[in-house]
Amino acid sequence: MAxxxxxPKPASGARGRKGLLPRDPIVRAALxxxxxxxxxxxxxxxxxxxxxxxxxxxxxxxPVFTNSAKIFAGPRVVRVGxxxxxxxxxxxxxxxxxxxxxxxxxxxxxxxxxGSIEVLPGPESYHxxxxxxxxxxxxxxxxxxxxxxxxxxxxxxxxxxxxSLFDAEQRSKRSLVKYDDIPxxxxxxxxxxEDRRFFQHSGVNFLRLAEAAWVDFTRQRHQQxxxxxxxxxxxxxxxxxxxxxxxxxxxxLIAVQLEQKFSKQQILEFYANRVDLGxxxxxxxxxxxxxxxxxxxxxxxxxxxxxxxxxxxxIQAPSFLSPYRHPERAQERxxxxxxxxxxxxxxxxxxxxxxxxxxxxxxxxxxEASDAPYFxxxxxxxxxxxxxxxxMNEQSYRIYTAxxxxxxxxxxxxxxxxxxxxxxxxxxxxxxxxxIGKNKYETTVAPGPQAxxxxxxxxxxxxxxxALVGGRNYGxxxxxxxxxxxxxxxxxxxxxxxxxMNTALDGSTAVLTPASTVPDQPSTFSYxxxxxxPRNYKEEYHGDxxxxxxxxxxxxxxxxxxxxxxGYDKVADLAKAAGIATVKATPAxxxxxxxxxxxxxxxxxxxxxxxxxRLSPVLVNSVxxxxxxxxxxxxxxxxxxxxxxxxxxxxxxxEGxxxxxxAFPVRARGFNAPAAGKTxxxxxxWFAGYTSNLLCIVWVGYDDYSDLRLSGAQxxxxxxxxxxxxxxxxxxxxxxxxxxxxxxxxxxxxxKVTNRLATPSCPDTYTIAFVAGTEPHDTCDQSGSVQGFxxxxxxxxxxxxxxxxxxxxxxxxxxxxxxxxDPAKKKKSFFGKxxxxxxxxxxxHDKNTPPPSKTEDSGAKPQ
Numbered sequence: 001m002a003x004x005x006x007x008p009k010p011a012s013g014a015r016g017r018k019g020l021l022p023r024d025p026i027v028r029a030a031l032x033x034x035x036x037x038x039x040x041x042x043x044x045x046x047x048x049x050x051x052x053x054x055x056x057x058x059x060x061x062x063p064v065f066t067n068s069a070k071i072f073a074g075p076r077v078v079r080v081g082x083x084x085x086x087x088x089x090x091x092x093x094x095x096x097x098x099x100x101x102x103x104x105x106x107x108x109x110x111x112x113x114x115g116s117i118e119v120l121p122g123p124e125s126y127h128x129x130x131x132x133x134x135x136x137x138x139x140x141x142x143x144x145x146x147x148x149x150x151x152x153x154x155x156x157x158x159x160x161x162x163x164s165l166f167d168a169e170q171r172s173k174r175s176l177v178k179y180d181d182i183p184x185x186x187x188x189x190x191x192x193x194e195d196r197r198f199f200q201h202s203g204v205n206f207l208r209l210a211e212a213a214w215v216d217f218t219r220q221r222h223q224q225x226x227x228x229x230x231x232x233x234x235x236x237x238x239x240x241x242x243x244x245x246x247x248x249x250x251x252x253l254i255a256v257q258l259e260q261k262f263s264k265q266q267i268l269e270f271y272a273n274r275v276d277l278g279x280x281x282x283x284x285x286x287x288x289x290x291x292x293x294x295x296x297x298x299x300x301x302x303x304x305x306x307x308x309x310x311x312x313x314x315i316q317a318p319s320f321l322s323p324y325r326h327p328e329r330a331q332e333r334x335x336x337x338x339x340x341x342x343x344x345x346x347x348x349x350x351x352x353x354x355x356x357x358x359x360x361x362x363x364x365x366x367x368e369a370s371d372a373p374y375f376x377x378x379x380x381x382x383x384x385x386x387x388x389x390x391x392m393n394e395q396s397y398r399i400y401t402a403x404x405x406x407x408x409x410x411x412x413x414x415x416x417x418x419x420x421x422x423x424x425x426x427x428x429x430x431x432x433x434x435x436i437g438k439n440k441y442e443t444t445v446a447p448g449p450q451a452x453x454x455x456x457x458x459x460x461x462x463x464x465x466x467a468l469v470g471g472r473n474y475g476x477x478x479x480x481x482x483x484x485x486x487x488x489x490x491x492x493x494x495x496x497x498x499x500x501m502n503t504a505l506d507g508s509t510a511v512l513t514p515a516s517t518v519p520d521q522p523s524t525f526s527y528x529x530x531x532x533x534p535r536n537y538k539e540e541y542h543g544d545x546x547x548x549x550x551x552x553x554x555x556x557x558x559x560x561x562x563x564x565x566x567g568y569d570k571v572a573d574l575a576k577a578a579g580i581a582t583v584k585a586t587p588a589x590x591x592x593x594x595x596x597x598x599x600x601x602x603x604x605x606x607x608x609x610x611x612x613x614r615l616s617p618v619l620v621n622s623v624x625x626x627x628x629x630x631x632x633x634x635x636x637x638x639x640x641x642x643x644x645x646x647x648x649x650x651x652x653x654x655e656g657x658x659x660x661x662x663a664f665p666v667r668a669r670g671f672n673a674p675a676a677g678k679t680x681x682x683x684x685x686w687f688a689g690y691t692s693n694l695l696c697i698v699w700v701g702y703d704d705y706s707d708l709r710l711s712g713a714q715x716x717x718x719x720x721x722x723x724x725x726x727x728x729x730x731x732x733x734x735x736x737x738x739x740x741x742x743x744x745x746x747x748x749x750x751x752k753v754t755n756r757l758a759t760p761s762c763p764d765t766y767t768i769a770f771v772a773g774t775e776p777h778d779t780c781d782q783s784g785s786v787q788g789f790x791x792x793x794x795x796x797x798x799x800x801x802x803x804x805x806x807x808x809x810x811x812x813x814x815x816x817x818x819x820x821x822d823p824a825k826k827k828k829s830f831f832g833k834x835x836x837x838x839x840x841x842x843x844x845h846d847k848n849t850p851p852p853s854k855t856e857d858s859g860a861k862p863q
Contacts, residue, residue: 374470402464418719463615463636489680492592552661685715
């Protein structure tokens with residue numbers, strides 16, 4: 001049986017239709033456009049997906065945050081008898097990375113007992129793994145003992161991290177934490193304010209993005225962000241902060257890939273260690289652990305609800321919300337985070353109200369210079385000149401420096417305080433009253449450069465630079481003024497007088513001592529075809545003066561005369577041996593006309609402070625690998641520049657500068673420890689000084705080389721005084737003793753009138769140090785001439801007594817002579833003027849009495 005099927009015929013309008021695309025050209029064009037865009041988007045997506053998949057794989061293949069060299073400060077020394085508590089030592093060890101339990105940290109651990117703390121260095125410690133027990137009683141260290149060495153006098157704690165270096169430009173401070181170490185209150189705060197659906201979405205919260213886009217559109221400005229925590233992490237690791245549609249799409253793509261590769265806990269751990277929380281000086285505060293340390297000076301695990309809310313709030317705009325600069329903004333943002341935590345039911349309303357009522361409790365703000373940015377730059381230059389920078393970073397080398405963090409903070413505070421005093425003096429000089437009409441005046445302040453500053457502090461017996469400030473603000477200027485060459489001014493003069501003291505030992509025909517005399521009067525000095533005419537400050541001259549007094553009052557003409565008599569070449573040779581390489585044997589050299597850096601001059605002054613041995617500066621002690629093995633050790637270069645006896649004589653003379661000379665303002669500012677020093681003025685202000693255990697030099701001046709028009713006593717000395725006052729309160733520098741007198745030096749009492757040996761008949765005396773064998777032998781009551789400096793050289797005899805350095809009274813038969821006429825206009829005799837000039841020139845003079853004259857350095861130049 002056959003079956004017929006009837007196939008319907010197409011409608012007449014459809015018979016002529018051919019192909020898959022519609023006949024309508026508009027529809028066809030739209031379809032082609034859609035297909036093209038789809039293919040383009042698919043290609044775009046595929047290209048960037050593959051590209052960033054490789055980038056992510058490469059970025060997270062190795063350690064995420066540890067591939068950088070780290071710079072550490074010098075170890076803090078705990079000594080028997082020093083002021084410490086168990087809590088202080090434990091906090092110091094925690095900051096260094098020690099754990100409270102064995103095996104918690106490869107650096108080491110500690111155990112707290114009743115009245116003592118046991119320190120257990122680990123395999124990666126800076127020290128050998130020899131444990132020690134530190135006992136404390138009544139706030140002081142009573143004993144220190146180790147298992148093998150027994151009782152110890154001192155013990156070095158683990159060095160503190162200063163910074164991690166990634167490259168020449170970037171610097172950050174980061175303390176790494178694991179997810180399990182992040183307290184729940186911190187996680188809750190971040191989730192509440194940054195990404196409430198973090199644990200639900202797959203990297204992108206499309207609802208939040210749409211909401212943010214709608215708010216921005218309706219209000220015509222960017223007001224809300226729609227980025228999830230994963231998207232923020234994508235941007236931080238892989239993208240620039242530019243705001244474009246392309247970047248946002250790539251950010252979403254990377255976020256999805258990160259969610260596919262890592263767990264939510266891993267992503268939050270990356271975020272907790274990477275997020276930026278502001279600036280500390282010139283360093284970026286990276287991560288919540290470093291944020292807790294920087295803002296609250298505590299471990300992350302110990303933070304409270306208000307503190308966690310503040311850190312979480314800073315993520316949005318760390319600079320704008322800085323609690324130090326904008327506390328009201330920071331507190332308002334913190335309270336917003338707390339309210340968000342209530343909304344997410346992380347805390348109760350009662351907890352929120354209590355937290356919102358809490359004030360901002362912040363650690364003291366760190367001054368820019370307290371983080372030693374200029375010092376860090378110098379350390380980097382030092383190590384990369386000897387080691388490969390890439391290898392150093394990739395293998396996480398540890399760079400152990402000589403920096404003392406406490407002393408660095410003292411330096412930063414002294415500079416901040418002192419430079420304000422300089423600014424005030426400069427402003428006062430530039431302020432003028434200008435007449436603009438009848439009985440009308442206008443006060444104007446002339447424009448001009450801003451004074452810059454440098455401070456270098458060194459251990460004079462090791463050469464270690466313990467603190468360094470290279471400028472008033474690293475963020476404004478990275479020029480390190482501690483390395484800038486400037487005319488040294490009168491801090492060079494001690495090298496002139498040291499060359500003079502050397503005549504006692506080098507076989508010179510004319511032996512000069514601190515009691516030798518030299519004329520201080522207007523003089524012209526010839527050198528080759530040049531004429532040099534130095535002038536004293538305010539054109540004040542003192543006639544014949546002792547060398548000790550000429551240095552104390554920084555008398556220019558007398559100093560050049562000493563250099564001429566000793567020999568310019570001998571002075572130059574001594575200065576070069578001390579490391580002042582640019583000097584030339586000219587009269588101008590004697591007044592510090594040639595350049596040196598503050599670091600150069602600090603090293604040069606170790607020749608005086610270290611028994612005649614010059615030490616090269618030490619920034620870095622050791623470079624080690626991540627396991628603590630030594631890669632390279634560094635040390636100082638030693639050079640005997642002066643005989644120890646001459647070095648002590650110079651220290652004794654510079655004590656006079658401090659106690660009754662141009663450096664007396666240091667004493668007036670309350671620094672009373674035994675110290676020696678010298679002021680200096682050229683275009684700039686200088687001060688160089690030292691105690692038995694700390695040497696410091698301060699420089700103040702303008703970058704454009706213009707004249708500061710202020711002396712070193714007015715500018716650099718106050719900064720030095722403030723720094724040293726803080727330094728001697730620290731346990732490691734508190735033991736500033738009288739300078740140790742070497743064998744071969746004798747102290748002699750001289751009569752102030754004749755500069756001869758004192759006897760009971762000449763009770764007005766002062767004590768002065770001599771190289772044994774060069775002290776005077778004639779007594780004050782013997783007849784005969786005073787054989788001073790020039791009488792010995794030229795064989796001349798003089799019956800006139802030398803002017804006394806007494807604080808009161810005049811030399812007999814000299815001071816009372818006056819010209820006839822009006823008593824108010826009567827003039828003192830020549831010796832009367834000298835007597836006035838010498839008031840106070842005595843080692844036994846009360847150091848709290850102001851110096852007799854403001855005589856300082858003048859900038860005389862060769863003609």
